[in-house]
Amino acid sequence: IHQTNHGVFLILQVMHLAIHYFLRLLSQLFATFPCRTATVWKNLNPFWGEEYTLHLPTGFHSLSFYVMDEDTIGHDDVIGKILLSKDAIGAQAKGLDNWLNLTRVDPDEEVQGEIHLGLELLRDAKRIGLRCHFIEARDLAPRDISGTSDPFARILFNNHSAETSIIKKTRFPHWSETLELELETWELTEGGNVTVEVWDWDMVGKNDFLGKTPVLQGWFRLLPLGNHEDDAGGKLGALRLKVRLVEDRILPSMYYQPLIDLLVESVISPAEVEDSSPLTMLEEVTTVESRQDVAMTLVKIYLGQGLVVPFLDYLSTREVNHTSDPNTLFRSNSLASKAMEQFMKAVGMLYLHEVLKPIINRIFEEKKYIELDPCKIDLNRTRRISFKGAASEAEVRESSVEMLQGYLSSVVESIVGSVAQCPPVMRVAFKQLHKRVEEQFPEPENEDVKYLAISGFFFLRFFAPAILTPKLFHLRDQHADTRTSRTLLLLAKAVQSVGNLGLQLGHGKELWMEPLHPIILCSVASVKDFLDKLIDIDQDSAPPCRAVFLPSVTVKEGYLQKHKTEGPQLLSRFAFKKRYFWLSSETLSYAKTLDLWQVRSSIPIQCVCVVERVDENAFQQQHVMQVVAKDNDGQIHTIYIQCKNVNELNQWLSAIRKASIYNERMLPSFHPGAYRSGKWTCCLQANRATLGCSRTHSAVTLGDWSDPLDPDAETQTIYKQLLQGRDKLRSVAYTLILGHLEAMINLLQQTVCRIISLSQGVYIATLARTTLYSYSLEIACNPGTHKCGLICSASLTLGHYHGREKQWYWCKYYGIFLPR
Numbered sequence: 001i002h003q004t005n006h007g008v009f010l011i012l013q014v015m016h017l018a019i020h021y022f023l024r025l026l027s028q029l030f031a032t033f034p035c036r037t038a039t040v041w042k043n044l045n046p047f048w049g050e051e052y053t054l055h056l057p058t059g060f061h062s063l064s065f066y067v068m069d070e071d072t073i074g075h076d077d078v079i080g081k082i083l084l085s086k087d088a089i090g091a092q093a094k095g096l097d098n099w100l101n102l103t104r105v106d107p108d109e110e111v112q113g114e115i116h117l118g119l120e121l122l123r124d125a126k127r128i129g130l131r132c133h134f135i136e137a138r139d140l141a142p143r144d145i146s147g148t149s150d151p152f153a154r155i156l157f158n159n160h161s162a163e164t165s166i167i168k169k170t171r172f173p174h175w176s177e178t179l180e181l182e183l184e185t186w187e188l189t190e191g192g193n194v195t196v197e198v199w200d201w202d203m204v205g206k207n208d209f210l211g212k213t214p215v216l217q218g219w220f221r222l223l224p225l226g227n228h229e230d231d232a233g234g235k236l237g238a239l240r241l242k243v244r245l246v247e248d249r250i251l252p253s254m255y256y257q258p259l260i261d262l263l264v265e266s267v268i269s270p271a272e273v274e275d276s277s278p279l280t281m282l283e284e285v286t287t288v289e290s291r292q293d294v295a296m297t298l299v300k301i302y303l304g305q306g307l308v309v310p311f312l313d314y315l316s317t318r319e320v321n322h323t324s325d326p327n328t329l330f331r332s333n334s335l336a337s338k339a340m341e342q343f344m345k346a347v348g349m350l351y352l353h354e355v356l357k358p359i360i361n362r363i364f365e366e367k368k369y370i371e372l373d374p375c376k377i378d379l380n381r382t383r384r385i386s387f388k389g390a391a392s393e394a395e396v397r398e399s400s401v402e403m404l405q406g407y408l409s410s411v412v413e414s415i416v417g418s419v420a421q422c423p424p425v426m427r428v429a430f431k432q433l434h435k436r437v438e439e440q441f442p443e444p445e446n447e448d449v450k451y452l453a454i455s456g457f458f459f460l461r462f463f464a465p466a467i468l469t470p471k472l473f474h475l476r477d478q479h480a481d482t483r484t485s486r487t488l489l490l491l492a493k494a495v496q497s498v499g500n501l502g503l504q505l506g507h508g509k510e511l512w513m514e515p516l517h518p519i520i521l522c523s524v525a526s527v528k529d530f531l532d533k534l535i536d537i538d539q540d541s542a543p544p545c546r547a548v549f550l551p552s553v554t555v556k557e558g559y560l561q562k563h564k565t566e567g568p569q570l571l572s573r574f575a576f577k578k579r580y581f582w583l584s585s586e587t588l589s590y591a592k593t594l595d596l597w598q599v600r601s602s603i604p605i606q607c608v609c610v611v612e613r614v615d616e617n618a619f620q621q622q623h624v625m626q627v628v629a630k631d632n633d634g635q636i637h638t639i640y641i642q643c644k645n646v647n648e649l650n651q652w653l654s655a656i657r658k659a660s661i662y663n664e665r666m667l668p669s670f671h672p673g674a675y676r677s678g679k680w681t682c683c684l685q686a687n688r689a690t691l692g693c694s695r696t697h698s699a700v701t702l703g704d705w706s707d708p709l710d711p712d713a714e715t716q717t718i719y720k721q722l723l724q725g726r727d728k729l730r731s732v733a734y735t736l737i738l739g740h741l742e743a744m745i746n747l748l749q750q751t752v753c754r755i756i757s758l759s760q761g762v763y764i765a766t767l768a769r770t771t772l773y774s775y776s777l778e779i780a781c782n783p784g785t786h787k788c789g790l791i792c793s794a795s796l797t798l799g800h801y802h803g804r805e806k807q808w809y810w811c812k813y814y815g816i817f818l819p820r
Contacts, residue, residue: 023048023067023239035702036646038471038478039070048479050472053703061086061221065239067102078105080236084243095244101234109224111211113139113171115153115198122180129182130157130194134164134175136683138694140222142171143200143208147616150201151210155179157194158187166201171615172672172683172693198222248716256715263301263718267310270317279314282718283335285725295338297717299346304709308343309425309539313432315339320440326449329437330456340429341461347423350554352466353475354421355414360470363407363487364480370400370487372512400490401515407487408494408516412523415463416530424537430454431535448501454531459499468492474704477647498523556583556655558648562590563619563640576621576642583652585659588627603629603639608660610670610696611653614640618674618681623649627656630665640674654702661698670696 023037035054040046062085069077080102089096115137122129132155143149151173152166160181167173200208211222259278266277279298286294302311315336323329330337371377377393391399437453466473468488470480480488494516497505502521506514561576579590582600589602610628618624623643630636643649660666669692673682683693701707722729 023065035650038647040479041481049469055699055701055703057697057699063089063243065241066105067237067239081105082239082241084241086245089243089245090247092244095242097242099238099240101238102236104236106224107143108209110141111209111222111224112141113137113198113211113222115196115211115222117153117196119194127182128185129180130155130160131178131180132162132196133178136172136174136176136693137198137222138172140171140173140198140200140210143202143210144169149208149210151198152201154197154199155181155194156197157181157183158192167684169617170682170684174683174685248713248720250712250716253712256712256719259715259719260301260305260711263298264305264307267302267307267314270314279335280318281729282721285728286335286721288333290721291333291335291338292342294718294721295335296342296346297714298335299339299343300707300709301711301714301718303346304711304714309429309432312336312340312343312429313436316433317436320436320453323440326441326446326452329449329453337461340433340457343429344426344457344462348426348462349473351418351421351423351426352462352473355418356411356463356466356470357475359407359410359414360467360475362410363491364476364484367481367484368403368487369396369483370403370490372397372400372404372490372515373510374512397515404487404490404494404516405519407491408498408519408523411463411467411491411495412498412526415459416526419530419533422534427534427537428539430458430531431537431539433457434531434535448503451501451528451531452503454534455499455501455527458531460496464492464495464499467495474651477645494520498527501527554582554584555659556652557581557594560590560648560652561642563624563642575619576640581641583655583659588656588659603627603637605659606663607631607665608656608663609665609667610692611656611660611698612670612672612694612696613649613653614674615672615682618672618676622646625649625653626670628667628670650702654704657698657701658707661701666698667692667696670694 035052037048037050040048062083065082065084067079067081069079071077082100082102084096116135118133118135120131120133122131134153137151137153140149140151146169148169149171150166150168151170153164153175155162160183162179162181164175164177164179167175195212197212198210200210202208211224262278266279270277282294282298283291298311299308302308315334319330319334319336330340374393374397377396379391379393379396433453434450437450441449466475470476470488471478479485490513493510493513497513497516497520501524502517505517505520558581559578560581562579564575564577579592580594581588581590584605586605587602588605588608589600591598591600607629608627609630610626612626612628614624614626616622616624619640619642621642623646624640625643626638626640628636628638641652643652671680671682671692672694673680675681675688679686680688680690680693683690685693
């Protein structure tokens with residue numbers, strides 16, 4: 001076992017809180033905020049509907065969910081929290097799905113970090129004592145307003161105690177002190193617990209607790225005091241969570257190669273439509289809930305093999321050939337539908353952003369009141385449209401139709417003009433789909449089916465969902481407000497009608513959408529023309545797509561603030577300069593602007609060895625990260641980058657970590673501070689080359705479409721699905737075997753009747769064995785009756801059984817087939 005992956009899936013909802021809320025998820029291992037929901041403003045019952053996949057390291061032991069009240073000025077307020085241990089999440093096979101009451105945040109429970117110490121029992125003729133060597137601590141909780149602490153340690157045994165010195169303004173203290181406790185002989189015989197506590201010293205008021213641990217020797221995780229009490233009655237509100245823990249043991253690649261070979265063979269040498277294959281077996285054992293994850297995993301496996309187009313073609317061919325009514329084609333959540341949907345997200349997300357983002361941004365900025373449904377028009381929410389007085393319902397509808405037509409025209413024009421931007425591998429996949437549908441439904445009355453098959457995926461499963469919920473497709477950082485959300489919903493409905501080629505207009509219940517029908521019908525011709533151009537591509541011209549993103553493709557880009565390291569710096573806040581950054585799988589580059597003529601500075605991704613957050617007290621700035629690179633001469637270079645908010649920080653951290661995940665130069669530790677005024681701001685060490693005082697978190701990333709391919713982890717997911725469905729697989733295989741044997745068994749039964757009537761002997765017929773590989777029927781006859789004295793046995797074997805394949809011949813005497 002060389003790797004362990006953890007994934008946590010969350011769907012978040014909060015009720016009965018306060019004004020404007022967001023939710024943070026905290027991994028207690030490193031006390032970092034790997035994900036944060038959008039803020040829902042001015043709402044007592046916020047709904048998020050956001051889903052996150054977290055990749056966490058092996059030491060993960062608990063998750064905390066904090067519900068926060070965002071303040072424009074000052075620090076955000078904590079409403080309450082929920083703490084879930086790894087064991088509690090893992091105890092639910094299908095995941096945890098429940099309403100959980102928020103609890104108050106107790107400062108003595110908010111501990112984090114580790115302490116490094118050693119304990120020794122001193123015993124000689126003169127005295128008995130305990131010696132504790134306090135070496136250092138790391139990642140302690142910040143208790144002071146400056147974002148640091150003033151830690152000291154205390155050792156306790158029975159009524160004895162001793163304290164270290166106080167290290168000011170650091171969360172990474174280095175004590176290197178030895179404390180001794182003198183004990184009486186009777187104290188050892190009665191026993192007792194040795195405890196080490198870490199406290200934050202305060203000049204005014206009582207000291208703040210930082211954690212405690214039982215003592216032996218080594219690094220120990222600090223624990224809370226243990227006086228935490230659940231909030232009774234849900235007075236702080238409740239949080240609905242759906243959390244699922246996926247913990248896999250990943251084996252070396254050679255153990256997965258046989259399964260990879262089976263999956264590859266299924267699409268390289270596909271069986272007949274009616275025959276079974278590993279892919280069809282996999283669809284049999286997956287549930288509707290797990291099918292999306294399985295589809296994404298298969299897409300990544302075949303992307304890595306360069307066979308994603310044959311894979312999609314195989315599934316689509318089976319789906320098309322099993323569909324008799326073209327109106328139901330790809331309308332279910334089959335493996336073929338889910339695979340195509342996940343494939344578009346994996347290879348087409350950058351394309352989606354290029355096509356839709358300008359229009360989505362425009363809708364969010366304009367915030368127009370748009371409504372077509374007469375039952376939902378609220379005249380009090382409309383701005384004055386006419387100088388003659390308040391707007392009437394007819395004026396609201398007229399204005400709404402005009403604005404929706406403008407938005408819809410912009411969306412359609414952007415899509416139909418994007419043939420050149422569409423990834424070639426997507427175009428080839430749609431070309432194969434078009435071919436299969438045309439072969440299955442060649443009738444003139446089904447002329448539109450070949451277009452509907454493609455537009456159903458392209459418009460209904462790709463563009464329309466992105467328009468409806470742009471936050472989930474990373475088109476926006478925040479959810480839409482009520483007014484904008486309604487506009488997006490109406491626009492998404494119109495885009496769906498365009499994707500359906502206007503065939504269902506007027507047949508639904510929403511007759512108030514009729515004013516948009518003319519522009520929808522006018523768009524059909526341009527959409528068909530677009531689809532014809534989309535599939536007009538030479539299949540050989542599209543290189544095999546072996547990665548979610550190619551080296552030359554920019555994975556993430558945008559304006560950030562880069563720390564200026566040259567020249568005098570009076571104030572740290574003025575040391576950050578605006579720069580435009582580009583990230584690909586090869587380089588992280590930046591320039592003053594995004595103009596092509598600007599000179600770019602770049603860092604090779606293969607040289608990156610640390611990608612981490614920076615403590616606020618390092619520059620007195622929030623949302624700062626560092627990228628540390630080691631050149632070929634072994635020199636260390638660090639750049640500090642500031643993001644505009646925590647969401648942007650998390651996204652850039654995750655993206656750079658994924659791009660550098662296979663680097664061999666990754667360091668196990670780093671400095672979360674900066675080297676200023678001759679010392680590190682984190683651990684206060686004067687030596688600039690000293691080892692990092694905190695552990696790196698390169699394994700903590702957010703899962704999304706840009707995840708790098710990991711064939712071993714992906715194949716393990718497929719293997720686990722097959723393993724969990726082994727009982728169903730046996731049932732399916734048994735049914736298939738019985739189907740093949742039905743004719744043979746009938747023939748054997750007829751032969752048995754003939755033998756009995758001729759020989760008047762003793763007949764015994766038994767089903768000898770039934771396994772996944774063989775189904776046998778044995779017939780024993782009285783050997784004294786026949787000259788040959790034969791006990792005949794007939795067996796039908798699927799494939800090779802016990803290393804050999806049986807051959808059969810026709811026995812005229814008995815009228816049956818016999819093995820040679």
